[in-house]
Amino acid sequence: MLAAAPLPSHLQALVEAGLAQRQLGYRGRFAPSPTGALHRGNLRTALLSWLHARLRGGAWLLRLDDLDTPRNRAGAETSILTDLAWLGLNWDGPVLRQSERRGFYATALSALWRHGLLYPCRCSRRLLADISAPHGAGAVYPGTCRAASGGWGPVQGRLPSWRLRLEPGSLHWLESYGAPGELDGPAAVGDVVLRRADGYLAYHLATAVDELVLGISDVVRGDDLWGATGAQVAVMAALGAPPPRYGHVPLWCDGSGRRLSKREGAEGLAGYHQLGMDAAAVVGQLAASAALVPAGSRLSAAELLQQLSSERLDQVLRGAQA
Numbered sequence: 001m002l003a004a005a006p007l008p009s010h011l012q013a014l015v016e017a018g019l020a021q022r023q024l025g026y027r028g029r030f031a032p033s034p035t036g037a038l039h040r041g042n043l044r045t046a047l048l049s050w051l052h053a054r055l056r057g058g059a060w061l062l063r064l065d066d067l068d069t070p071r072n073r074a075g076a077e078t079s080i081l082t083d084l085a086w087l088g089l090n091w092d093g094p095v096l097r098q099s100e101r102r103g104f105y106a107t108a109l110s111a112l113w114r115h116g117l118l119y120p121c122r123c124s125r126r127l128l129a130d131i132s133a134p135h136g137a138g139a140v141y142p143g144t145c146r147a148a149s150g151g152w153g154p155v156q157g158r159l160p161s162w163r164l165r166l167e168p169g170s171l172h173w174l175e176s177y178g179a180p181g182e183l184d185g186p187a188a189v190g191d192v193v194l195r196r197a198d199g200y201l202a203y204h205l206a207t208a209v210d211e212l213v214l215g216i217s218d219v220v221r222g223d224d225l226w227g228a229t230g231a232q233v234a235v236m237a238a239l240g241a242p243p244p245r246y247g248h249v250p251l252w253c254d255g256s257g258r259r260l261s262k263r264e265g266a267e268g269l270a271g272y273h274q275l276g277m278d279a280a281a282v283v284g285q286l287a288a289s290a291a292l293v294p295a296g297s298r299l300s301a302a303e304l305l306q307q308l309s310s311e312r313l314d315q316v317l318r319g320a321q322a
Contacts, residue, residue, distance in 0.1 A: 004240030005115035011107050014213045015241055021215025022244070026058025028218050030084075030091070031207070033065045034076035037268045038083050041222070041252040044286045047301065048249050048317070049220040050089045055310040061214060062091035067098045067206055083269045086279055087286075088301035096214070098206050105201045108209050108239060109194055112164065117238055118194065120152050120160035121145040140190035162195035164238060171233045177317045178223050178248030183230035192231040204228065208235035216244045223248035250320045252289055291316050 007015065021027060030049050032042060053060040062084070066072050081095065098105075112118050123144055141163070152160065166185040175181035183189055194205040211219065211232070226248040233243045272282050284297035287304055292313070299307070 005111045005117055005238055007111050007239065008107055011104065011111070011213075014104070015239065018213045018215035019241060022217040026053055026056040026217055027061065027215050028053035028058055028220060029061040029063050029214065029216050030089075031063040031065050031210075031221075032080055033068070033071070034073065034080060035068075035071045036073050036076055037079045037270065039268045040271075040286070040289075043083065043087065043268065043282075044252050044289055045220075045222050045249060046084060046089055047087070047283070047286050047304075048290060048313075050301070051305060051308060051313055052218065052220045052247065052310075054305050055308060055313060058218075059092040060090075061093060061096060061216070063096040063098065063210060063214075065098050065203065065207070067102070067201055067203065069099070069200075086269065087283060088279065096210075098210070101206070101210065102201065104209050104213060105206045109162070109201065109205060112194070112238055113162070117165055118162045119146060119165055119191075120148070120150060121163045121191075121193070122148070122150055122155065122158070122160045122197075140186075140188065143186075143191060146191070159197055159199070161193045161197040163191040164194050164234060166191055166234055171230045171237070173229060173233050173243045174245040176218075176245060176247035176314070177320075178226045178246070181229065181246060183227075185230070185234060189230040189234060192234060194235070204231040204235055208232045208239070211244050212236060212239065212241050218245045218247065220247040220249060222251050224251055247317065249317055250290075291320065 006012075028049055030046050032038060032046075038046070050060050062081075064077060064080070066077070084091070109118075121141075121144070123141075145160075145163070146165065150160065166189060169185055171183050171185050171189060173181035192202070192204050194202050196202055210216070226246075229243075229246055229248075236243050269282065272285075277285075280298040280300055283301050283304060284293060284299055287293045287299075288295045288297055292308065293299070293304065
């Protein structure tokens with residue numbers, strides 16, 4: 001497995017403080033990207049994440065994963081905050097924005113580079129698409145540039161991406177609802193990009209650093225992100241820290257079994273508003289879709305919280321994955 005990179009003292013202190021914070025009690029988070037309005041599936045996952053935290057007497061943080069600025073959309077942040085507040089999903093502390101935390105991520109990236117855990121990759125998207133074509137979209141990077149000696153500077157005006165070198169071995173995490181938390185590092189995860197060729201810091205790096213520094217003890221999110229967990233666990237291991245506990249919950253699918261997504265324009269609260277539904281009706285529908293209450297229920301998020309127990313929530317979510 002990876003030998004952990006020694007961190008600068010200030011970042012090491014923040015990671016240690018975050019790990020100590022985990023021991024004091026539950027700290028969850030919801031981390032949407034401001035690329036558009038939350039769709040119904042996002043709203044249901046937010047509700048489940050909020051319930052998971054509140055039923056355990058824990059904190060629930062709101063973090064906006066807004067590093068990929070070309071994909072951010074004007075007004076999306078305001079829409080997200082407004083929708084969560086309208087549903088009664090209150091968060092603790094200030095809204096956290098990854099765009100305001102770049103210094104943490106850059107410091108971690110530099111530490112990994114100094115420790116020899118990164119290498120430059122000059123594979124183009126087209127080349128990677130050609131490599132992965134026989135295996136499908138989930139193909140693992142084959143290590144094409146591992147032994148290359150092209151250096152870190154620009155070649156023909158193009159900088160390389162920076163990849164984390166994974167050594168043989170399995171990556172493990174505690175998993176509450178999804179498939180067992182274990183992936184073979186090189187075979188199932190591959191060498192993860194931590195800095196893109198265009199200079200943007202990568203999602204897996206930022207997310208891993210935040211889970212540690214913010215003291216996140218539990219992550220409840222959609223099971224479409226189960227596969228991404230291995231990459232984030234690998235980054236945390238490289239930084240010398242254990243991952244939080246994960247709970248990957250079922251996605252809300254349409255009538256044909258396809259998951260709802262922003263890309264396909266799945267309706268969020270705007271569609272509910274057009275139907276004249278108030279917050280109690282929407283919360284009832286979101287909760288009913290997860291089999292927490294009978295169809296047609298009307299109740300606030302606070303009332304739903306009073307009706308449930310952590311044991312009941314766990315039972316329902318585990319049953320949904322069976």
